[in-house]
Amino acid sequence: MSAETVADLVTRLEQHPFTQGFPTSALDKLTQAATLQTFQPGTFLLREGRDADHFYLLLQGQAAIELYLPERGVIRLQTVGPGDVVGWSWLLPPYRAAFDVTVINTVQAITFDAARLRRLLDDDPTLAAHFLRRLVAVIAQRVHATRLQLIDMYAVKGGRP
Template identity: 40%
Template sequence: METLEPLIAEHPFFRDLPREYIHLITGCASNVRFDAGQYLFREEDEANQFYLIRQGKIAVEVFTPQQGRLLIQTMGAGEVLGWSWLVPPYKWRFDSRAIELTRAISMDGKCLRAKCEDDPRLGYELFKRFSAIIAERLHATRLQMLDIYGTSE
């Protein structure tokens, strides 16, 4: 797995993470690819990983009985998908599907959680980075909820 270390280090999500931590978490990483249309995960699946997207585009969707798949977010290179692995009961709340050929690094959540328990400083560093992402997604969600382009009627 040594070859993944530089890829992880250059991903924006892990920018400026100390070298020893990069090395440590590389042990939880694996290289993955998804063809267009392929699901990364589905709602209610166990959430045991997150993805550093390197290339391609993935969609976050929710299935509604009347409207079918509802697309709520897309993500591309440089972005991070998934934080359900951080929070019990570690289940995905949405579907995720590759829209085009996507290459990513999959980080094993169980493995990472264990490393975080062992080294709370690493844990705190990861939680800081994820809380920024969670906050950003929450802001975005609120804006979407406001339907700012819609008419007020």
């Protein structure tokens, strides 16, 4: 990877909400596992049941976390866009994606190779601490939102009739 490409990645990482505020040394390290990629609508960032071999920081575009249900078709559970992250199944064995993630509008993302990223985190506890703290915050937000979805709050008496 050229010095220019690394510098560009570091700049983008500095601006992304997930990695904003990381020490420069940590960002430099992360570039070792990162590439800048573009994904066209209809492509999958992750497929349910397949290897979760990538982690994405979205810069532009929109993707949907989906689940296919027999006889009901594809259920769109959540959409993600610029500033969001995609994937955490790469972190824990068996490293298998739990949902499909489909590109809706052309996505530009910083894509991390999961195996290299795991090695980087294993080798550098400080980097791992920064990284996992942010990832836990994302997971917590998603869990909160999912709990609210589970309530199905508009179903029965959603507001004054």
